[in-house]
Amino acid sequence: MTKIWQGISEFAAVADTGSFTEAARYLDISVAQVSRNISELEARLDIKLLYRSTRRVSLTEEGTLYLQHCRNLVSSLDEANRSITNLKATPRGLIKITAPVYYGEYHLAPLLNQFLVEYPEVELDLQLTNTKLDLIQGSFDLAVRLGQLESSSLIARRLSSRTQHIVAAPDYLAQHGTPQTPAELSQHQCLLGSVDGWRILNEQGKPFLFRPQGRLRCNSGPTLLDAALRGLGLAQLPDYYVKQAVADKKLTMVLEGSRMPDDGIWAVYPQNRHLSAKVRHLVEFLVKRL
Incomplete structure (x- = not known):
């Protein structure tokens, strides 16, 4: 079995360097x-792969064809070796991350600070924005994104989940009534966020997009939370915004039977980052703590 591989790395190195001497230097052998x-x-192949002369080395026709396959084999072997090496590697170097503002400040940043405590050779560049940045163009190692992911070439790992609730202040509901069906939402003031609609279940239990109408639109979750607390209308917000206000009875959840199943909180990263020890350790760290 060993002999099946013997000579492949050497052949690829000679073909790439054009020299037995340079190939030997690259492979650190004689x-x-x-x-x-x-x-x-x-x-073993019963085929001549190289033309040898005192001045130059060139590929035969069969060697040119064989080289394409050999390069794939060598590349796969190198990748396998890197992945095993990274399993034991200590995270070090700069990790550039982007995340949504509120979630990043209140949930992610404390964990990232703890990661720095545990791995002193790591540096972090955290950029908080509600705009989805291009990871490749921005040279980001990792992004934390919320909700449904768009189809892309990025690798995604689920970190946690979130629940979207429709909430309102008790005073608002006392004055305007509590909606009993999704259709009744159209009769209420709704506080609008950055998305065009609220994803909920209709009376038949099927997902649909309700397009709310209201006096306030803002791309800030804390602003919508404050407006709901002041009785300005209904808001659809993730659980981590409303949990304490609901527990304190300052907000009431409505239409819980029409709530969509939980969606995800994701770590997404470019394909060429997934073997990096620093990124892999950070993702595993976040999975355990979120």
């Missing part, structure tokens, strides 16, 4: 060993 292993490879 020129004689490079030549011997390639000769044995050619003997």
Whole structure:
């Protein structure tokens, strides 16, 4: 089984460098060993892969075809070796992250600070924005995103989940009534966020997008929470915004039977980051604590 691989790395190195000497230097072995292993490879295949002369080395037609497959094999082997090495590697270096403002400030930042405590060789660049930044263009290692993910080439790992609740102040409900069905929402003042609609279940239990109408639109969750507390209308907000106000009976959840199933809180990162020890350790750290 070992001999199946013998000579492949040497052949690829000679083909890429155009020299037995340079290939030997790259692989940190002797020129004689490079030549011997390639000769044995050619003997096993019963095919001549290289034209050798005193001045140059070139590929045969069969060697050109074989090289394409060898490069894939060498690349896969290198990637496998890196992944195993990274399992034991200590996270170090800069990690550039982006996350939504409120969630980043109140839920993510304390954990990231603790990560810095536990891994002193790591540096963090945290950019909080409610705008979805391009991770590749911005050279980000990681983004934390909320809710439904758009289809993309990014790798996603679920960190936690969130529940969207429709809430209102008791005084508002006493004055305007409590909606009993999703259809009744159209009769109420609704506090609008950055999205065009509220995802809820209709009376048949099927998802639909309700497009609310109201006097206030704002892309800030805390602003909508404050407006709801002041009795300005109904708001749909994640559980981490409203949990304490509901517990203190300052807000009341409505239409809980029409609530959508929980959606995700995600770590997303470019495909070329998934083998990085620092990113892998950070994602695992967040999964355990969120």
